[in-house]
Structures are given as C-alpha cells and as structure tokens.
Amino acid sequence: MQQSIDTYNFAGKRAIIRVDFNVPLDGDFNVTDDTRIRAAIPTIKKVLAGGGAVILMSHLGRPKGVEDKYSLKHIIPTVEKLLGQQIDFAGDCMGADAAAKAAALTPGEVLLLENLRYYAEEEGKPRGLKEEATDEEKAAAKKAVKESQKEFTKKLASYADVYINDAFGTAHRAHASTALIAAFFPNDKMFGYIMEGELKAIDSVLQAPQKPFTAILGGSKVSTKITIIESLMEKVDNLILGGGMTYTFMAAQGGKIGKSICEKDQFDTALAIIEKAKKLGVNLVLADDARCGDDFSNAANVKICPANDIPDSWEGMDIGPKTEEKFRKVIENSKTILWNGPVGVFEFDIFSNGSRAIAEAIVAATAKGAYSLIGGGDSVACINKFGMAKQVSYVSTGGGALLEYMEGKVLPGVAAIRE
Numbered sequence: 567m568q569q570s571i572d573t574y575n576f577a578g579k580r581a582i583i584r585v586d587f588n589v590p591l592d593g594d595f596n597v598t599d600d601t602r603i604r605a606a607i608p609t610i611k612k613v614l615a616g617g618g619a620v621i622l623m624s625h626l627g628r629p630k631g632v633e634d635k636y637s638l639k640h641i642i643p644t645v646e647k648l649l650g651q652q653i654d655f656a657g658d659c660m661g662a663d664a665a666a667k668a669a670a671l672t673p674g675e676v677l678l679l680e681n682l683r684y685y686a687e688e689e690g691k692p693r694g695l696k697e698e699a700t701d702e703e704k705a706a707a708k709k710a711v712k713e714s715q716k717e718f719t720k721k722l723a724s725y726a727d728v729y730i731n732d733a734f735g736t737a738h739r740a741h742a743s744t745a746l747i748a749a750f751f752p753n754d755k756m757f758g759y760i761m762e763g764e765l766k767a768i769d770s771v772l773q774a775p776q777k778p779f780t781a782i783l784g785g786s787k788v789s790t791k792i793t794i795i796e797s798l799m800e801k802v803d804n805l806i807l808g809g810g811m812t813y814t815f816m817a818a819q820g821g822k823i824g825k826s827i828c829e830k831d832q833f834d835t836a837l838a839i840i841e842k843a844k845k846l847g848v849n850l851v852l853a854d855d856a857r858c859g860d861d862f863s864n865a866a867n868v869k870i871c872p873a874n875d876i877p878d879s880w881e882g883m884d885i886g887p888k889t890e891e892k893f894r895k896v897i898e899n900s901k902t903i904l905w906n907g908p909v910g911v912f913e914f915d916i917f918s919n920g921s922r923a924i925a926e927a928i929v930a931a932t933a934k935g936a937y938s939l940i941g942g943g944d945s946v947a948c949i950n951k952f953g954m955a956k957q958v959s960y961v962s963t964g965g966g967a968l969l970e971y972m973e974g975k976v977l978p979g980v981a982a983i984r985e
C-alpha cells in the first residue's frame with residue numbers, strides 16, 4: 567500500500583531514498599549545477615525531522631564498472647552544505663561497510679551510498695559482452711544479470727525499513743533502485759516531494775485541463791515527437807508546432823524549404839497529423855514565416871522568408887516575426903499551457919527570438935491565471951536561459967520520464983509505488 571510522506575511516522579525508522587544526484591561535475595570534481603541536490607533536500611529533511619535516519623542512493627553518469635570519476639564521494643561537500651549537516655559515506659553500495667553503517671544509523675543521521683551503477687545489476691543489463699557474442703550468449707548473460715539483480719535489490723532493501731522514490735528523472739526505468747526495490751516494502755513505500763510535485767503538475771495538465779488547452783511542441787524532429795503529438799491531439803484545443811519539425815510539414819505539403827532540416831520519411835506522418843487535427847477539431851498552428859540563416863551558426867546572415875518558400879542555400883533556424891505574433895495570441899488566450907521543445911535553434915542568440923517570444927507569452931498567460939507546465943531538457947534550458955523559470959507554474963525536471971508519462975505510458979517507478 568502506498569503511504570504519504572506527509573503523514574508517515576518516521577520515528578526510529580531508516581528510510582532509503584532513491585534520489586537523482588546525477589549532477590554535472592567539472593574537471594576538479596566540483597558540482598557545477600546543484601539543482602538536483604537542492605531539490606531533494608525537503609524530502610530528506612522531512613524524514614529527519616520526523617525522527618528517522620536516511621540512506622541516500624543514486625547513480626552518477628554511465629560508469630562501466632568502478633570508475634573514480636563517477637564516484638558520489640565528489641558530491642559529499644555539496645550535500646553537506648545544502649543539508650546543513652555532516653553525512654557518512656559507504657564506498658561500495660554492496661559492501662559489508664554499507665550494511666554495517668546502515669544498521670548503526672541513529673535518528674537524524676544520513677548515509678550516502680556509492681554510485682549504484684558501479685554494478686550492472688542496478689540497470690539489469692549485462693556488461694562487457696563481446697560484439698561477436700552469439701544470441702545464446704547474449705541471452706545467457708541477460709539471464710545471469712537478471713538473477714543477480716534480485717540479490718542486489720534484496721541487499722539494498724535490507725538496509726532500511728521504508729522506501730522513498732524521489733528520482734523522477736529515472737522513473738521511466740525499471741531499475742533495481744527505482745522500481746524493483748519497492749516490492750520489499752509492501753506497506754512502507756511512498757513518493758518523495760519531487761515525485762509528488764511532478765506527478766501532480768502533469769496530472770493537473772492532462773486530467774482536467776482548464777480550456778483552452780494549448781500545447782507547444784518544438785525541437786528538431788517529427789520522428790522523436792510523434793507519439794506525444796498523437797496523444798496530445800486527443801486532449802488539446804490548440805497544437806502549436808515549431809522548431810525543425812516545421813520544415814517537414816512544409817515540404818510534405820509541397821513547400822520549398824532550402825536546406826532546412828527535413829525528414830522525408832515522415833511526410834505521410836505529417837500529412838496524417840494535419841488530417842487528424844481537422845477531424846478532431848484541433849487548431850493546428852504552424853509557422854507562416856521563418857528566420858533563416860545561410861549557415862548553422864551564430865554568425866550567419868539572417869533573413870525572413872515564408873516558411874514554405876525558403877531559397878536553396880538558406881535554412882529555417884527559427885520562427886519569423888509574423889509567426890511569433892500568431893503563436894503569442896494563441897498562447898495568451900489559453901488557460902492551460904504545455905511547452906516542450908524550443909521553436910528555434912535557441913542555443914544561438916540570433917535564433918533565440920522565437921523561443922523567447924513563446925516564453926514571454928507563457929509568462930503573460932500565467933500572470934493572467936493560466937496554468938503553465940514547461941518540460942523536457944531543452945525547454946528547461948531555454949526558460950532558464952531567459953531567466954523566466956520562476957514566472958511559470960511548473961518547470962519539470964523530467965526529460966524522458968515526463969514525455970513518457972505524458973504519452974500515457976506507465977512509468978515503472980510510479981507503478982511500483984502505486985501498485
């Protein structure tokens with residue numbers, strides 16, 4: 567049965583918390599962006615304030631085994647600073663040391679375990695398989711790691727009385743620490759505050775959105791967004807499509823797109839989306855004009871062209887001013903807004919106007935009472951670049967997990983707690 571972190575009695579209990587401490591480090595192993603650690607502090611403090619002790623577990627990077635540069639020991643000073651207390655560290659999450667330290671924890675104490683991904687069992691994927699391995703060898707290796715994954719998970723679970731999942735970024739993975747471990751805590755499992763906040767934000771958008779509901783989808787390719795486009799079409803009033811996708815839509819309808827990014831194998835998909843929008847009565851909003859460059863760089867020459875009439879040596883890099891206004895009007899009249907993916911190559915300042923206009927319109931709509939959710943890696947980088955993250959309703963940390971949840975997929979990390 568799922569518990570609530572707000573009402574659970576942590577007194578005298580040891581809680582193992584799956585956090586997302588997968589933070590960027592510089593060459594001297596300093597944490598260069600502590601957002602994820604900062605975000606986990608309220609959950610940790612809640613357990614400690616309730617008289618519990620905390621065991622923190624996370625992955626860092628993609629180690630192939632034990633690799634010092636991926637050691638979580640590097641982040642200890644940052645965790646201690648943000649938490650305001652000293653923490654202990656177990657240099658092997660499966661070692662005798664980890665078990666002994668976990669057993670000796672007293673209320674108010676915190677133990678951090680070494681990188682879970684030092685072990686292949688965390689992800690349950692075999693490592694070191696030779697390219698030339700036969701299908702049988704691959705199957706045997708997979709079976710072996712799945713077997714040892716059970717022991718790995720059981721050992722992690724043995725350290726604690728309660729399991730808390732607060733790592734939304736990995737909730738779409740059925741790993742030992744994100745999903746499988748929950749089975750060992752049938753009556754003592756719950757979400758942390760990050761997970762709760764993320765799920766609440768997405769559910770409030772998808773389950774009973776106030777109308778008009780507008781989704782803005784950008785990014786480079788139709789192929790990576792097709793599932794989300796299709797699932798959102800069932801729910802939204804307005805679907806704004808921008809970014810590199812634009813040119814596949816233009817070319818599919820016979821437009822001239824110069825050297826803009828284009829997926830010829832997605833023409834049928836693009837035409838089917840246009841048809842489906844008509845059938846469902848969804849207002850599909852595409853670009854009219856494009857800010858084009860003669861080079862994929864911040865030093866390119868720029869000119870505005872119709873989005874479906876771009877000269878041969880030019881490339882659509884951002885939406886044009888007319889399109890900005892058209893998108894802006896739709897967004898400002900919306901009551902629920904979801905934004906995933908920049909509408910231009912915002913990394914280059916000269917092609918960031920369109921995405922900035924979107925961000926400004928979302929901020930204006932939010933100020934008038936709309937609910938706005940920004941999610942997916944690049945849109946978050948985008949809203950942060952413009953310094954507007956605090957002026958929207960919710961900025962998701964989710965990335966892949968957010969997209970899969972919005973597509974209607976069951977996230978293993980979520981299901982494991984709710985089941």
Ligand code: AMP
Binds near residue numbers: 784810
């Ligand atoms: P995605 O990860 O699919 O959301 O794509 C985000 C990327 O799309 C960003 O890095 C943008 O630079 C890129 N992007 C946006 N608009 C365009 C465009 N018109 N041409 C090429 N890339 C684009």
